[in-house]
Amino acid sequence: MSSHPAAEQPWNRQRLRSNNEWLLLERLRTAGPASRAQLARDTGLSKPTVSAALANLEQAGLAREAGTLAPERGRVAVLYEPDPTAGHVLGVDIGRGWLRIAVADLAGEIVARRDVPNRGRTADAVADAVVAAARAAIEEAGLVPGAVAHAAIGTPGVWDESEQRVRYAANLPGWGRRGLFDRIRAGLDTEISVHNDANLAALGEYARGAGVGSRLFVYLLIGTGLGMGVVSGGRLQKGAHGAAGEIGFLPRPGGPVACEEGERAQRRGTLESAAAAESVVRTARELGLRGAGTAKQVFDAARAGDPAALAAIDREAAQLAYAVAVVSSVLDPDLVVLGGGVGHSADLLLGRVEQELHRLTPLRPRLAPSLLGEEAVLIGALATALRTARPEVFERRSAALDRV
Amino acid sequence: MSSHPAAEQPWNRQRLRSNNEWLLLERLRTAGPASRAQLARDTGLSKPTVSAALANLEQAGLAREAGTLAPERGRVAVLYEPDPTAGHVLGVDIGRGWLRIAVADLAGEIVARRDVPNRGRTADAVADAVVAAARAAIEEAGLVPGAVAHAAIGTPGVWDESEQRVRYAANLPGWGRRGLFDRIRAGLDTEISVHNDANLAALGEYARGAGVGSRLFVYLLIGTGLGMGVVSGGRLQKGAHGAAGEIGFLPRPGGPVACEEGERAQRRGTLESAAAAESVVRTARELGLRGAGTAKQVFDAARAGDPAALAAIDREAAQLAYAVAVVSSVLDPDLVVLGGGVGHSADLLLGRVEQELHRLTPLRPRLAPSLLGEEAVLIGALATALRTARPEVFERRSAALDRV
């Protein structure tokens, strides 16, 4: 799970104390409030040690009392929990249509929220809009910008850490410019980290959605494009260059469509062009559906029984089944979640994808629809920011205590 | 890298000492011999602490002196290194043609070796042959069976830990029986672990072959079947059910072959049937090559300039390029190594696969031939056994010291 900042290093006595305090805090966070005696039993530490550590944590503002619990007989136990107000984080989802921004406390509870339409014509305008909305949310939460411990930002494309810029975000002009995110960092006066939106959505579903408890979990983001996030043992799999899950580039499977269109189309065709929202509309039109301009309209027509729309959805399901089959063969996940605008139409898609999958491969993971929908990226951003911020807040408040 | 056995647990003082001794030993192992003063500088521990820890390690038989090193001026430093004779491990490769067995010391040096042809008609006969050869190797190394700290065994198929049996090893009759590996365990009087052969080969190439230093490394085993192993950050990716990398089940790509053969063949066809050794022979025959019964013969004919053989190899390369493209899209590795009987013919395959890959996808990892060849599984088995055995030997010898 989360590791103490100074792991894999030699230990001296101060690290020992600090590490034990961190471990107690993590236990309170993940397993819920507990008394000192309970913690001593669970961790193997002695009661006096636990008492001393909790006194330190409380003085540092990292833990607080959380009511009492009476055992069957004997003295009433005082329960402790992490103090969620010890720090705050910012999550940002830079979507094509909307900018979504939230401030959360260390327990992950959202304390302020801002959604604004993404009207920016230029990359700089979008960056400025993000900063303005974020500052408004921070103020609403009763904080000053510098008080936010970490901000995690989700965007289409792949973040190049060494160049400090986004790659492969073709749809957003100027978004790959260097220095763009320095502008956001300066505007927020906070450490930021930038992540692929599908990856954050995967983390979001893993943290609080359909992927909770999964050992190896794959999230398919099917919308304007086709993206994927892989969460293994609670950690995101990013690949060697941060491009893991870019299955939009997959060669398209050999199927009737590919054969009909001839070899040239096969070479150019990628899975993204065959499975993203746009292709559902295109296929439906080719099959005779009129008046459908968006994927949502095609799905609505299918629900109303239109045969062309249904056929288009069959084709879409076949493409997705291929994607799932490929991912299953390579990774062996126990769960694949369909998300994004198209993936959200689980009522129509899920059964068809499963049926097609039966024909393709014996390795079949569980399929499930997204639970978080449009919120997945934002919640994943908060989860990511929390993962970074928690040890940092702990370090800072512990150190402040020592100086006294 | 390797973690102390008791990580993520609260620490008391004894664990502190034990942990620091373990860390010093790991440092000696990975960074080479060093003096006490050197270790103190590197780790941040004080000189007296390092001296005491090394005295303990030496008394426990875990470390030993390794010569001296004179600085520019001043007293000569005494160097220390891990004592490789502190324990031994066994590695076993149960291949279709050969049983390969090696005994290695804790430094990974092979001290005894046995290769015997796999003549077993029944699974039990194979198990008995493994035990006999292993006992012979252990004796040759001057050990008794119980003295081996761990034995790692590689076999085709997927090891099911909860059922304690192998799954999906279709080619070996009876090999999936429960209790088969209990027989080996009893015969060796040692803790054993069982692993997929492609996975072990991947670990072998990562530990001592073409994959050294790779961040995310994929090994393709192309031979009788088609297998894959993924090593991420030094750890094997096994998937949720241990079936990660079973790309033999991949749907076959749409290509001229698929179209020609019609839809029914596409449904049945898998990548394994299209890319394994047998298919090279089949394709070459279809294209007019006569007298080639094995893949090796096809490759030899190609080297001699035979056009049918060359065409068959082009097709094989296209199938492999598809496999690499799929894996790259999903995982983003920085290196893909081709191994196994077919993969070993890198002179003919590598360039063709790279060329085909250019047509398929912009995400192109580095390609390289296997360095270890047929030895990869065995070396991976030793590396795996060592990873398990090192902490165990450390624990045992440390504990023995405390009891005095």
Added chain:
DNA sequence: TGGAAAGTAAGGATACTTAACTTAATCACA
């Protein structure tokens, strides 16, 4: 013989454990 680096010894600080104690609740029973 002096300088420099390796290595050791002694003393002090710290964070842990154990064991015994106090506190505060329930229960049994007069």
Added chain:
DNA sequence: TGTGATTAAGTTAAGTATCCTTACTTTCCA
């Protein structure tokens, strides 16, 4: 209802292990 037994939470005090600092010795080269 009151009183003591019982049980569990939490504290205090004493003891111990491990580490660090400081000062020292050893051993080599110039």
